[in-house]
Amino acid sequence: MAYKRPRLRHLRGGLFWVLCGLALAIIVAPAVAVVVGVLIKAAPVLKLSLLTNTTQDVQNPGLQNAILGTLAFAIGVLVIAGPIGILGGIYLAEFAPRRYGGAMRFFSAVLAGVPSIVVGYVAYVALVVGLNWGYSLLSGVVALSLIILPYIIKTTEVSLAQVPRSLREAASALGLSRITTIRKVLLPPALPGIVSGLVIAVAISTGETAPLLFTANWSNFNPTPVLFHNPVGYLTYVTYYYIGQPSAQDQALASAAAGITILMILLLIFGGRLITARQRKMVARLDV
Amino acid sequence: MILVRRRAGGLPAGPARVARPASADLSRGDRILRWVSGAAATVPFAGLTVIVVIMVIWAIPAIIYSGTTFFTSTKFFIGNLYAPTLSVSNGISAPHGAIYGALTFIIGTLSSSLIALVLAVPISVGGVLMLSEWIPRRLEGPLSTFLELLAGIPSVVFGFWGLTVLGPLLAQHVFPTLARLGVVIPFLKGPWAFNGQGLLTASLVLTLMIIPIIASTTRELVKRVPVLAREGALALGMTRYEMVRVVIIPYVRTGIVASALLGWGRALGETIAVLLIIGMANNPPANAYGTTSTLASGIANQLDAALSDFTGMAVRAIAELGLFLLVISLLTNLAGRLVISRVSGDALPVGRGI
Numbered sequence: 001m002a003y004k005r006p007r008l009r010h011l012r013g014g015l016f017w018v019l020c021g022l023a024l025a026i027i028v029a030p031a032v033a034v035v036v037g038v039l040i041k042a043a044p045v046l047k048l049s050l051l052t053n054t055t056q057d058v059q060n061p062g063l064q065n066a067i068l069g070t071l072a073f074a075i076g077v078l079v080i081a082g083p084i085g086i087l088g089g090i091y092l093a094e095f096a097p098r099r100y101g102g103a104m105r106f107f108s109a110v111l112a113g114v115p116s117i118v119v120g121y122v123a124y125v126a127l128v129v130g131l132n133w134g135y136s137l138l139s140g141v142v143a144l145s146l147i148i149l150p151y152i153i154k155t156t157e158v159s160l161a162q163v164p165r166s167l168r169e170a171a172s173a174l175g176l177s178r179i180t181t182i183r184k185v186l187l188p189p190a191l192p193g194i195v196s197g198l199v200i201a202v203a204i205s206t207g208e209t210a211p212l213l214f215t216a217n218w219s220n221f222n223p224t225p226v227l228f229h230n231p232v233g234y235l236t237y238v239t240y241y242y243i244g245q246p247s248a249q250d251q252a253l254a255s256a257a258a259g260i261t262i263l264m265i266l267l268l269i270f271g272g273r274l275i276t277a278r279q280r281k282m283v284a285r286l287d288v
Numbered sequence: 289m290i291l292v293r294r295r296a297g298g299l300p301a302g303p304a305r306v307a308r309p310a311s312a313d314l315s316r317g318d319r320i321l322r323w324v325s326g327a328a329a330t331v332p333f334a335g336l337t338v339i340v341v342i343m344v345i346w347a348i349p350a351i352i353y354s355g356t357t358f359f360t361s362t363k364f365f366i367g368n369l370y371a372p373t374l375s376v377s378n379g380i381s382a383p384h385g386a387i388y389g390a391l392t393f394i395i396g397t398l399s400s401s402l403i404a405l406v407l408a409v410p411i412s413v414g415g416v417l418m419l420s421e422w423i424p425r426r427l428e429g430p431l432s433t434f435l436e437l438l439a440g441i442p443s444v445v446f447g448f449w450g451l452t453v454l455g456p457l458l459a460q461h462v463f464p465t466l467a468r469l470g471v472v473i474p475f476l477k478g479p480w481a482f483n484g485q486g487l488l489t490a491s492l493v494l495t496l497m498i499i500p501i502i503a504s505t506t507r508e509l510v511k512r513v514p515v516l517a518r519e520g521a522l523a524l525g526m527t528r529y530e531m532v533r534v535v536i537i538p539y540v541r542t543g544i545v546a547s548a549l550l551g552w553g554r555a556l557g558e559t560i561a562v563l564l565i566i567g568m569a570n571n572p573p574a575n576a577y578g579t580t581s582t583l584a585s586g587i588a589n590q591l592d593a594a595l596s597d598f599t600g601m602a603v604r605a606i607a608e609l610g611l612f613l614l615v616i617s618l619l620t621n622l623a624g625r626l627v628i629s630r631v632s633g634d635a636l637p638v639g640r641g642i
């Protein structure tokens with residue numbers, strides 16, 4: 001580097017760090033502003049009747065059907081994407097030949113990049129119309145599962161890969177079969193990481209709207225265990241649709257739904273992070 | 289045993305890569321598990337294939353009907369559903385007067401995502417450098433949770449916030465100032481919607497949505513810069529800024545390009561936030577603040593009406609929009625992952641950078 005006068009060098013450096021500080025502020029401030037802004041909008045309209053009434057109620061509409069629907073989707077994706085994702089992660093971490101595993105990992109990551117509205121459209125064409133499932137819980141759950149599967153696969157694989165080598169060596173020295181090694185040796189220390197992956201995947205699916213618009217559609221009534229031809233309501237739809245309605249009552253409902261959605265998601269994300277942090281400590285202790 | 293022999297052969301460290309026994313070493317239970325989990329691991333590939341195949345098959349009639357009109361016309365009109373006659377083009381019939389031009393959506397998608405990309409890259413890189421090079425270690429963890437926060441906020445909440453908080457704020461306090469630049473850049477001259485709905489507000493919200501993808505990759509790579517190179521630079525008497533420029537930036541440059549491509553892909557496909565903020569207009573933006581639509585928001589917005597088309601062509605036309613969106617977002621994704629795969633592919637996040 002050519003010699004420059006010291007003062008100029010420090011001036012440049014100072015300017016650079018001021019700009020970097022500004023950039024960091026532009027990241028931190030909006031993150032706070034979104035959460036706080038939405039909670040401030042939601043706070044005045046939160047009331048207990050939101051939990052006891054459905055959107056069907058004309059006098060005093062609530063969000064019971066939407067909240068229950070969102071929970072139904074959370075359970076649904078855990079049931080469908082959970083086992084597939086965990087098994088897929090186990091395969092990639094423990095069995096996959098290098099090149100094949102690399103290819104599957106690659107496609108999984110690419111799937112996560114498919115726009116969610118495209119997944120929604122395909123689910124509409126293939127499931128709602130093609131297989132004649134109708135607007136239903138199951139169509140929505142399958143669309144959401146496809147979206148969060150890559151996250152679960154990745155976190156499972158990473159959690160298994162973090163288990164110290166010494167444990168594998170001990171298991172193999174004992175002559176344990178692979179399945180026993182995975183069940184008794186590798187899964188216990190990896191479990192918190194896998195669980196936190198599931199939790200964050202549920203957080204992501206809870207916040208999705210686009211893939212549900214044309215698969216679950218919308219219902220003013222509480223979800224029922226009927227899986228086909230039975231539209232389901234969910235929280236994000238309330239925010240999306242009611243905010244565009246002229247009446248103040250509807251807009252209040254949209255604000256409340258946005259507030260509840262973001263509270264649920266913050267809870268899930270930070271719960272997941274807490275589990276991961278504990279796992280790191282545990283794994284560090286295991287390593288000999 | 290294979291396991292030990294392989295290890296002795298000096299395979300690189302890293303637990304996941306160690307044991308890969310031959311089939312002969314596996315018990316029956318092992319083989320069943322390998323088979324079942326192997327099937328599970330191919331589900332994403334299968335899903336991706338199904339998505340591409342269905343989009344192509346559904347789009348074909350619309351591709352034939354529209355021909356090049358798809359790229360040249362800004363008019364997307366599903367036709368007069370009550371007219372007694374049909375429009376026929378290239379042997380395919382659609383409701384009278386139907387035109388499926390995607391140019392509006394393409395312009396909206398490219399402009400909003402490129403504005404977001406241009407803003408997000410320097411902000412993410414600068415913020416991460418500040419975080420990892422300047423801020424005390426103690427504060428790094430707490431401050432980086434804001435990145436996770438940004439990654440976790442759902443699209444619809446961003447849309448709600450952009451519509452009710454950011455938009456009005458910009459329209460009242462920021463746009464008037466920006467509009468003064470209109471003398472130099474005519475595109476920045478007004479007018480704008482009173483609530484700020486339009487291209488620029490949507491682009492700013494998109495910026496926030498893709499920052500976590502670029503920032504998390506940069507952060508991961510900055511952590512991997514060899515300590516000796518940093519220390520060597522400082523020992524030569526460089527200032528911290530020069531160390532960043534000479535050592536860190538060259539090390540993370542590829543990663544930034546790759547994650548920018550991924551972020552671009554996400555900005556292209558973002559639906560609900562954009563739909564709420566960009567104003568759902570079926571025309572190209574009149575100026576930087578103008579209302580318009582993107583491919584993704586157009587699909588979500590038009591599908592309801594398209595379902596009422598008795599010839600079924602409108603749904604096919606939307607499949608063509610979706611196919612085009614799918615192709616460009618797959619291309620950015622593939623490009624991003626290929627750029628970096630040799631060096632440090634695992635630094636790239638899956639999905640939204642959470």
